[in-house]
Amino acid sequence: MQNPVARKNGLVIQETPDEVLVYDLDANKAHCLNETSAFVWKSCTGGNSVADIVREFESTTGKSVNDDLVWLAIDQLGDNGLLESGMTARFAGQSRREVIKKIGLASMVALPIVASLVAPPNALAVASCACINPSGCSSSPTGVCSGTCNNGVCSQPAAPVGRGTYKK
Amino acid sequence: MKTFSFESYGVPVSILASNDDLLQMAIDIARKSLLGNLRMVVEPEAAHIIRVGREDGSITLDFDGEDCGKADPDSNFPNYFDTRIRLLIAEFAVDRVFIHAGVVSWRGRAILLPGESHAGKSTLVTELIKRGADYMSDEYAVVDAEGSVHAYPRPISMRSTNKPTTTWEVPLDELNTNVPERAVEPGLILFTQYQAGGVWAPKMLTTGKGVLQLVPHTVTIRVQPDFTISVLSKLSTRGIVVESLRGEAENTSHMIIDFVDKTIF
Numbered sequence: 243m244q245n246p247v248a249r250k251n252g253l254v255i256q257e258t259p260d261e262v263l264v265y266d267l268d269a270n271k272a273h274c275l276n277e278t279s280a281f282v283w284k285s286c287t288g289g290n291s292v293a294d295i296v297r298e299f300e301s302t303t304g305k306s307v308n309d310d311l312v313w314l315a316i317d318q319l320g321d322n323g324l325l326e327s328g329m330t331a332r333f334a335g336q337s338r339r340e341v342i343k344k345i346g347l348a349s350m351v352a353l354p355i356v357a358s359l360v361a362p363p364n365a366l367a368v369a370s371c372a373c374i375n376p377s378g379c380s381s382s383p384t385g386v387c388s389g390t391c392n393n394g395v396c397s398q399p400a401a402p403v404g405r406g407t408y409k410k
Numbered sequence: 411m412k413t414f415s416f417e418s419y420g421v422p423v424s425i426l427a428s429n430d431d432l433l434q435m436a437i438d439i440a441r442k443s444l445l446g447n448l449r450m451v452v453e454p455e456a457a458h459i460i461r462v463g464r465e466d467g468s469i470t471l472d473f474d475g476e477d478c479g480k481a482d483p484d485s486n487f488p489n490y491f492d493t494r495i496r497l498l499i500a501e502f503a504v505d506r507v508f509i510h511a512g513v514v515s516w517r518g519r520a521i522l523l524p525g526e527s528h529a530g531k532s533t534l535v536t537e538l539i540k541r542g543a544d545y546m547s548d549e550y551a552v553v554d555a556e557g558s559v560h561a562y563p564r565p566i567s568m569r570s571t572n573k574p575t576t577t578w579e580v581p582l583d584e585l586n587t588n589v590p591e592r593a594v595e596p597g598l599i600l601f602t603q604y605q606a607g608g609v610w611a612p613k614m615l616t617t618g619k620g621v622l623q624l625v626p627h628t629v630t631i632r633v634q635p636d637f638t639i640s641v642l643s644k645l646s647t648r649g650i651v652v653e654s655l656r657g658e659a660e661n662t663s664h665m666i667i668d669f670v671d672k673t674i675f
Contacts, residue, residue: 256639261618263643265635272625272639274618359622361631364501372493374471374481394481394489395577 246286246295246316247326266323270361273322279354282315286325292316305350314341315354322356371396415454418444420504422454423495428463436462436491443492444499445564458498473498500550500629506560507641508629511551513559514543515590516670519597520559520649522551524627530604530659532566536580537663545587546594550629555637557644558593596649597674599624600666608655610665617643620651650674 254265262280264273275283281302285295295312299305313332319325333341342353373379373391389397412433415424425440427433441448461472468480469487473494481487500508512523512531521538525531532548539545547562554560565579582589601615601623615623621642625631630638650673656662 254635254639256621256643258617258643258647261616263618263621263639265631265639267635270632272622272631274616274622276618357619357622359625361625361628364632372490374479374486374490377479391486393577394486394491394493 244329245288245291246319246329247288248283248286248319249324249326253324264324265361269323270363271322272359272361273324274355274357275319276352276355278311278352279315279318279356282312282354283319283324286316286319299351303351307351308345310341310345311351311354314345315356318354318356322358324356415451415457416440416448417451417454418448418499419506421499421502422451422457423460423498424454424457425460425462427461432462432464432469435488436460439488439491440495443495445562458502460495460498496549497629501633503552503630505555506630507553507634507638508562509551509553509624509642510549510627510629512548513546513551513561514538515546515594516543516597516667517675518594519670519674520546520551520594521597521666521670522559522599522649524551524599524601524624525603526627532568533659534602534656534663534666536566536568536585537659538666539585539587541663541667543587543667545582545585545589553596553641553645554593555641555644556593557596557641557648559596559645560593561589561591563589596645598666598670599646599649599651601651601653602656602662604659605655605657608657610654610656610662612652612654612669615651615653617646617651620646623651623653 252267254267256263260277262275262283264275266273281299282295285298290298292309292312296307296309299307299312316325316329317331317333320329320331345353371379372394373396376391379388379391379396412427412430413424414433414437415422425433425436427436458474463470465480469483470480471478471491481490509522509524511525512535514521514535521543523531523534535545535548545563546559547564548566549564550562552560552562563582565581566585567577567579569577599620621639624642624646628638628642
């Protein structure tokens with residue numbers, strides 16, 4: 243079986259004491275990896291099998307984990323485009339709730355979490371429903387402004403930008 | 411073609427207008443919009459180009475090659491141009507990250523209220539000022555490379571609750587408040603949303619989650635992702651990040667101040 247490889251290109255990476263922030267320049271998406279998922283991601287060198295990552299995790303944290311926990315992290319990292327392609331999802335077709343139930347009861351460490359949010363498409367989308375004329379409200383950059391253009395503002399406000407994709 | 415070139419927050423801009431009157435109107439709006447942070451330059455390099463013209467009694471506008479369309483010169487044009495010029499500077503600002511947020515300073519620490527338009531930022535900012543906070547902005551938190559927060563003190567823009575397109579500005583001298591002249595240390599970054607009967611129940615977020623929540627409100631993220639992520643990370647590390655529902659602004663402002671006093675000082 244192929245070993246997992248962390249994606250290196252097209253990412254901005256910022257480490258904080260307990261988390262790793264990753265901004266995907268291609269997808270314009272920001273990700274926050276908790277300690278467990280960050281550890282697994284850093285261990286995805288291509289030279290480590292899942293069993294190797296489990297051993298490395300146990301020797302570093304002193305806590306025992308199983309393959310499923312590492313696979314859960316790998317599945318999430320893969321889903322979010324943070325691994326090179328080629329890995330087959332271990333838990334494909336299973337609900338996240340089922341997977342967490344299976345792992346969580348036996349786990350002594352925090353479950354891996356990759357939380358993500360999409361960056362707004364452009365500056366105008368962040369700010370407002372600015373419009374220059376009546377057609378500007380139906381063809382706004384966000385596609386969510388509507389109504390009439392009155393004093394440079396559409397009468398119907400924009401829906402929140404970048405929401406609805408927050409996963410954890 | 412008449413031309414005026416300037417630089418604001420390190421962003422070079424040239425306005426090209428078909429006559430003197432249009433050029434002067436555009437310059438006047440830009441000066442007001444950018445709070446006078448506008449330095450005239452001659453032949454700037456790699457400037458953003460704004461073209462303003464007239465056609466059949468309407469004003470035509472083009473931002474960096476994007477045809478914005480035609481506008482009524484008296485109603486839609488001034489506000490639209492004002493919004494676009496601010497966004498242009500905010501998006502491309504050098505050494506600064508612009509976050510869409512209401513901001514006040516309380517005992518020398520910045521309280522940021524990130525939120526979209528119509529989220530009630532101005533109302534909450536006004537209530538915080540009534541409780542003695544210093545005004546910094548009802549639109550942008552301007553954050554430097556170290557994560558410190560600078561004022562962007564436009565007149566507060568209030569909106570009618572019954573008719574959202576009806577807005578009016580509250581001049582700064584009517585607010586009975588000070589505006590910090592220097593950068594302010596980040597204190598609280600509060601993600602809050604109004605809900606009828608909403609109960610104030612602050613929940614701390616980690617630094618990473620704080621950055622993630624700031625991303626949708628950050629104007630510069632796609633243009634300078636490296637710098638922006640670094641700045642957001644410093645801001646979230648130096649301040650505390652909290653989320654909570656809220657009820658009416660008047661009561662919430664009291665709870666925010668109380669929370670800051672207890673958790674930061």
